[in-house]
Amino acid sequence: MNQPIAIEAPLGATAERQAVVSSAGEAPGADWVIVTRGIKREYDMGGEIVRALRGVDLAIRRNEYVAIMGPSGSGKSTLMNVIGCLDTPNEGEYWLNGTRVSSMSDDALARVRNKEIGFVFQTFNLLPRATALHNVELPLVYAGVSADERKRRAREALSRVQLDGRMDHRPNELSGGQRQRVAIARALVNNPSILLADEPTGNLDSTTSEEIMRVFESLADQGQTVIMVTHEPDIAQHARRVVVLRDGLIASDDRRSAFVEKLGLS
Secondary structure, three states, X not given: OOOOOOOOOOHHHOHHHHHHHHOOOOOOOOOEEEEEEEEEEEEEEOOEEXXXXXXXXXXXXXXXXXXXXXXXXXXXXXXXXXXXXXXXXXXXXXXXXXXXXOOOOHHHHHHHHHHHEEEEEOOOOOOOOOOHHHHHHHHHHHOOOOHHHHHHHHHHHHHHOOOHHHOOOOHHHOOHHHHHHHXXXXXXXXXXXXXXXXXXXXXXXXXXXXXXXXXXXXXXXOOOEEEEEEOOHHHHOOOOEEEEEEOOEEXXXXXXXXXXXXXXXX
């Protein structure tokens, strides 16, 4: 007699996640680094109201590796800006690492952003005349960290992205993949709660993109929480969980295996 096939519930529909996002006003437990409850974001574009986010409920555990994707206009960039404390919602709650940040002032948000979030963008934004080591040190310079401690932490961050032998090289002496790894090391140097990557392979060829995806995989294996925003399914499938936005709402929230199966990716 054939056994019934077990069908995994979408991650966003699991009872535990639903309990977390439904507990309005309550701080989530220590396991949850990001919780949004009913997040809405609207913009007035010359008298026309654009509803970028229409009530997003999302819960991400510490140490997860999550891709957020969707077509143009889906709300993924707006959600990234809210998660990254670059923007605030019109309605709803956003909890980051146990702190409710959705109602903070701009100055308070900036302090949280600098402490809790490491950003990686598709443009590397490196100082062309500075070495890889000095580029990675920069956030620590602004934070007032001593020179010896800056160098120690910058070397450690560069080691985490396998650039031990390139610390004294300038950007024009590095490949595109190496420059992006310097940018990733710079994002890691403050030991952030989350690493937030916005289209991190947008300026890279397919071979170099795979190289950068292996770096993120390695960081996730080390326990770093990684959230990657992308419009490319073949990049999203490298994450362990894929959240798809459509029309300002979460359309699906799946484990990698279910996402790959849905799209017929190999």
